[in-house]
Amino acid sequence: MDDLTLAESTLISRLATISGVDPDLPPVLLGLEWINDGISENDKLALGLLALLDQPTAEIVAAVPWFITAPAEDQEINLLKATARLFNSSPALSVQVANMDFFRDSVERHDVSAVDAIKTLNQDPEDWATLTKQSWYKDGITDDEAVVLTVLPGQAKSVPTDYQSLVDNRFYMEKTTAPLPPSGSVDLYLVRFLEHQTESATMTHLRSAVLAIENYMGFPLPVKEIIMLFSTNIDAGGINYGTHFTLDLSEDASLPQLIEGGIVHEITHFYRVMDSSWFGEGTANFLATQVGFDLYNQEVAPGSNRSSCPNDVTNITEIAAAYPGYYPEPIVHRFCYHNYGEKIIRGLKAAMDDGPFHAAWREIFQTNIEEDRKFTDAEIYQLFLKHTPTDRISRVNKVFVQLHGGDFVASP
């Protein structure tokens, strides 16, 4: 016998695992073209994930059209991962879901979040009973319904009345595909409780906002679809859940979101550049202001600009020590990091000048997306410093010393 390549031996061990689960499946899999023409990383992952399922689920998954043609896209691997998570929590449910239209037809971001949503909702008996008695659930989830499923767990937890309205089909959904010349397009979904005529002003704003954001960034948005819900939870403001974002209903009717920049702020949170709040929130406010100028030629007034910071601290290092948490307590200081973050970013733009600032900005976000990397405060500082002209370095240091206060900053 010739030596096996690593890929071939991986394939054999995966198939052996699968044959332990279902002896009929390996011959079927060996008949697939993508398994016979050499094994890629994603091929290995897909087979490994299939091996985690039991016989009924694996057989259905192996027969869906996108699996037969090759689960080559990351999104397809993500859907297999979500299926394995659901299978772990309920094998019976994973069979049902793998048979549904939204799962079989095509693989989008919302299909992955819908499978996770089913797993989450299944863990709360009351939420689950409410959902599963609906005919739209019972007759199988369609693609549009998968979009609604995406927003359900967040509302079930924070706004039960919204959960009930959504489950009862008392909502409106607008969807459109917005062309983005640099990267192709992005699918936009807007779910809301107020009736609207044809295309709403909010959708028009969303459509132009994604284009303005991508133009400013200079590279593709990190997501190919955006799901937005106007929540009736007035106190919540905006929340980005990673899968979608919500904005409170008070911003629906009269479009103050054009003034407050809430939509752009929340879209910006799809860039996950770091875990601490100042840079992420500062970026979101900075971009909201920038896009407000680009689109409407007017100053937006993010809520954070009106948020006060504690008087006994002078930079974010001192705030972090004295007022722990992502949102410093009490509530009047809630947006203090937003405030400082935007000040630091604006300060850097002025200190570095537009060209070098934009080069640093682009490197930070592009590395974040392409390498899936998050940064520490010190790394953010270094990335800005790297693009700063020599005669402006002391100005940049001054911004960090005064407003950040981290010990990684050289003294100006």
Ligand SMILES: [Zn+2]
């Ligand atoms: Zn935010």
